[in-house]
Every structure is written in structure tokens, then in C-alpha cells.
Amino acid sequence: MSTALAVGLLVVVLVVAVTRPRGLPEAAAAVPAAAVVLAVGLLTPAAAWDEVRELGPTVGFLAAILVLAHLADAEGVFRWAGGVLARRSHGRPQRLFALVVVAAAVTTAVLSLDATVVLLTPVVLDTVRRLGARPAPPAFACAHLANSGSLLLPVANLTNLLAFGATGLDFLGFAALMLLPQLAVLAVEYVGLRLTFRLELAEPAGPDEEGVGAPLPRFAVGVLAATLAGFAVASPLGVEPMWVAVAGAAVLAVRALAARETRVRELVAAASPGFCVFVLGLGVVVAAVTERGLGDVVASLLPAGTSFPALLGLAAVAALLANLVNNLPATLVLLAALGPTPATGAVLAMLIGVNVGPNLTPVGSLATLLWRRVLSVRSVPAPLGTFTLAGLATVPACLVAGTAALALVV
Template identity: 45%
Template structure:
């Protein structure tokens, strides 16, 4: 009987691991939505078939993920409307006009823009929508586009610390944090300041030759995948940079501002961010539809329902793995609960989260590591988020945002080679992570 139980347990572990691998391969391949949805459903059902999760556990997992999925669907629509309204191109136009013949000014503008968009609208908006317009702005100015493209990627991961809505990892962790929306922001704000300083210094060092005005103009950079002919920065028909900057649309700016206020006000009242984002998305789509910028079917496709199914399937699979040897192994690596965690404890948590993020992507790692870290307290969960967000920039596989960024750049010279990507990441990410953990421990 014991042998049969052991064999059944081993088979369940194998099925759960294979299901996770299928999901990860799907995430990397980025197939058609129907394929993504089918793999998610099959993987989830396979994990359930192992019997590792009871009905209560399944209900708890799906109940935890449901508000996150609602938020995810809504928050994908909001930046899409902002993009079609020309807000990102208008912001890039400001960045382009303030370079004053100095590529360092252009980089600073792109750095600030990418950080702000990541904090307010999530990291996906930065890699998918901001990167092409700032790359095109750099191309139009005659500078190398590599520094601004790299700044967008670094900010997509590292600047996603400030708000619970900046990164899906943060939102998934909120259930295990004794913090409101505003409390989360206050706890992470000093850490973010330190992170931004270190990231900026790293950018200046990495691209010191390309940022020299004497050599930058000869860089001959090629813009992003949608970069068109360039004059003064604005949006052209291909999403690049055109001769006349588009006007700032007030409605999207006001709605996004009210959405952020709604997050802060609703959090202490128990209102999930997803419902606030859903209201904002409906208002923006209605406005965009009247302006002819977006149709309701296009808005529906922008929610990426297949990815919502993917997140639900992933949650079930990872919950199954957590109950097995993988969860036990990760638990043994983490510090034991013993009062307030020390700097060393926080560093260990951040390093474990970083390793897991780069093995199974930060989304999977969040579902695995955060529940195991929660008994150590809120500071430990925040330390895990440092590894899951900053640490995910270590490799291409650390974050889905990394893969989207690389796919978006295509074959342009703004995209570094595999070797260069990891060389830059290895020289930057550990330093930023160490500084962030130290800042968290001191605040």
C-alpha cells in the first residue's frame, strides 16, 4: 500500500511538472490565442486530475485569482486606449524636444517616461507601447536607440515596485500583505528611489560611449519595429515618430488619474482594484468608440481572454506543485519565522525569489513563493517582490515582459544579442537587487 501511494505521489509530481513545462513553453512561444487557452485548460485539468488539490483548495486558488484576472483584463485595455489616443507618442514628443542635442537628455526623458508608465499603467504598457515610440524618437534625433530601449526594459521590471497595480506579481501578493494600496506605495517608495538611482548610474556606465555627443550621432541606430521616418517627435501612422506631435487628450489623462485615486480610496474599503480598473476601461472604450479610435470588439480582443485562462490554469498547476516536493524544497531554502526578519533573511528571500523567477518566470514563482514567505511577515513578502520584479530582469526567461520586449524589437539594432543581454543584466541586476534589499531593511 505504501509503495502504491509513493508511486501515485510520484506520478502526480510528474504530471504537475509536465503541465507547468507546457505552460512555460506556451508562454515563450506566444502562439495563437486559441492554442494558449487550450493549453491552459488542459494543463489545469491535468493538475486537478492528480487529486493533490481538494475542492476547497481549488476554490480558494480560483477565488484568489479571479479579481486579479479581472484587473488584468481591464488594465490591458486602458493603455491600449491611451496609445490610440496618442498619449505615449505625445510624451515621446516632449522627450524628443528636450534632448537639446544631447543623447543623455534623451535617455533621461525616456527613463522617466518608462518609469512613470510602469508605475501607473503596468510594465506591459512600457515594453509594448512606450518602447517603440522612444526608440523611434532616438532614431529621429540621430542617436543610438539601444540605450533608450534598454532603459524601457529595465524600468519595466525595476520600476514596477511602487504600486500594487504596477506588476501582476504585486497584485498576487497583496492577499499575503497586511498593507493597503497606499501602505504598499509608502513602503516601496524609498526602495524605488534607491533602485532608480542605481539603475540610472548603471545605464550611464553601460552606454557611456553611445551617450557621448561626439560619437552618438554616428551610431546609425535603427528604430523599433514600428519606427517610421522622423522629424520632431510625434506619432505617425505606423506608431513611430512623425513631424507634428499629437495633442494631449484630456479624457484619458483624467480617467487614469481617477482610476489611481480609486485604487487608493477603495483599498481600505475592500474594493478590489479590478473593479475600479474595469469601470475606467469601460469609460475609456466608450469615449474611444465615439471618437472612432477603437471598437468594442477590438476592446474585447485587447483584454486577451486567452491570457486570463492562462493565469487561472497556471495558478492551479502551481498550487498543485506547492503541495508536493517542490514546495517543500523551496520552504527549506527560506529562513525560519523568528520575529522581524534581518537583512540577511530579506536577502535570502529575495535571492530565492530571483532564482525561481528565472527558472519558471516571475508569475509562476509568485504563486509558489509568496504563500511560503507570508509567515515571515510583510517585509519578507516585499523582499520576495524585489526578487520577483528586479531579479526577473536577470535573464530573458525571468519575466514575460522580457520576452514581449525582445519580440517587439524584432531584428532592429536596438535589440541586443543574447550574449550582450545577459552580460548587461548580470552586471546590473545583482547590484540593483542588493541596494533594494538594503533600502527595504533600513526603512
């Protein structure tokens, strides 16, 4: 009964987060569910506090990077990027598509997948409108690269941050091992999506009729570059990425506040405190589910060793679990199932699964759900059939290519 209750609570939390009935925030179910977990004894208060304390730096980083991305957008970074995309595409849909793949991969790596979904995707859609091109290829490129383009750096995805400590690597060590898998996945994504949308990409577009785009916001770009360098420098010193992100956000925030271009209330809203609370509540519920048996079930499914077949099997299980329960809880469950001292290769293979796998179904990651809302607001269709076809054309091959590349370097 306790196991069924824990699983039921997790299902309710995920359903509310996915559907958001009546516009309810994600935390509307996660917080009460966490309270029930404690009230009925599915998890002790001490264990719940340990989970919250462990997730604290990760959630703090999430809030800081969201503020940093918001301020970068306010400084014109994404408007400038849209102008570059329009000019460099020369009215050719295939070239625009390739440029969007690169832009989405860079944005995801530096500012996390949320920035790609919330900030880059609208700019890309506006650029498509200016050129008169079909929106589906670049729009789906943003969705796919928000997930599968988040392998390279620990700061690119919340799943990476949750697992970063378990890898035993520093920032640059993580990037070095994930560089080849990331390149392999990007190559497969590009080819797979090009084939999926070959008809749309064959239709002609036009030149940028609105002329020169926004100028390069040098100060904001410099702060972003310094923040990225700070991640690399701070990691060997044992400094949490959260503090580097806070420093970068603080520099842009002080400038914006001094110029009266923003207000403290807007910065707090940009940090998405409701979503941060959701992540903490979700962590408590997932800890209860793991404690009540799911962790043992998942552990029994994971292959042992770090050979290519073992790593591929682990990535496949991770991808399947991400599509069943969403990639955030999947990551928490898998980390518990891997044990206290997992092999570095096993953790990285798991990340390939939970980051690439969500491109198969719209419910695999919260970023994908948010992407669908962005498209809906702009009346751009994202049919389930098209999403599934694009996923089938890329996800299996990405898992194999990324894991094979990982097996070469671990």
C-alpha cells in the same frame, strides 16, 4: 511520480509560453495542463476552484488595465510622450536615456509593466529613429524599468497584485514602504545601464527633424490621474483595484465608442482574454506543484526573520526562482512557502526579488519576452550577451540596494 508529473506540466506550460511554437497562445498549454492536473488527481476540484477564485480579481484587474492602456494609447498619450522625449532631449543621447528611464518608471507604476513594453517601447524606438540615436540604451531601459520599476505601486505588476493581500497593507501603505526601495533601485538601474551603454550614449545624435509632437490629450490624462487617485481612495474602503481600473477603462471606452473610434471587438481583444486564461491555468498548475512538494523545498530555503541579511536572502531566493520558472509561478510558490501570515517585510523583499530578478535573463518574466518580440518586429537587435551584461551590471546591486532600503523602513 506525482511530483515529477506536476513539475513536468509546469515546465511544458512555461516552455510553450516562452517560445509560442507556431504562434500558439500562452493558454494553449496552460489549459490542457490544468485539465490533466484535475484528471489525475494532483489537485482536487475544490482546491483548483479556490485557486481560480483567489486569482479572479487579479486577472480581472489585468484585463481592465490592459484595456485602459490601449485606450490611452488610442487617445494619443504615448504619441504625446514621444514628442516630449524628442523635444526635451535636445538631440543628446544621454538626456534622452535619462528621460526614457523616467517615462518608463512612471508608465510602469501607473499603467503596469505591460504598457511600458507594448506601448511605450515602440514610441521610444520611433523617437530614437527620429533623432538618429543608437536604439540599445533606451530600449534596454524600457525592458529593465518594466520589471524593476514596478515596485512602487500594487497595480504596477501582476506579481504585486498577487502578493498585495498578503502584505496586510492598503494602497498608500504599500507605496509608502516601497518608495525608498524603488528610488534605490531606479538609481542603480540608471547608473548600471549608463555604464553598460556608455559607448553608444557617447555617439552624437541630431535634433527632432519632425518638429512638434502630438498635443497633450487632456481628457485621457485626466482619466488616468483620476484612476490612480481612485486606487488610493478605494483601498482603505476594501474596494478591489479591479473595479477602479474597470471604471477608468469604462470612461475612456464610452467616449471612444460614442465617437466610433473603436469597436467592442477591439476592446475585448485589448483585454487579452487568452492571456488571462493562461494566468488562471498557470495558477492551477503551480498550486499542484506546490501541493506536491515544491512549496516545502522552497520554504526550507527561505531565511527566517526580517533582518537585512534575512530579507536579502529572501530576495535572492526569489530572484533565482523567478529566473528558473518565471516570476509569476515563482510568486505563487513563494507566497505559499511564506505561509498564511507572513511578515510584511518578507513579502515585500520577495517582491523585490521577483520584480528585479527577471532582468538577469530573458526568460525571467513574460514582459521581457514580449519586449524581445517588440524589438524583433522593428528589427532592433537584443543580443543575449548584451542582455546578460546589462543584467549583471544592475540586478545584484539592485537587490542589495532595494533590500537595504526596505530594511530601513520595515
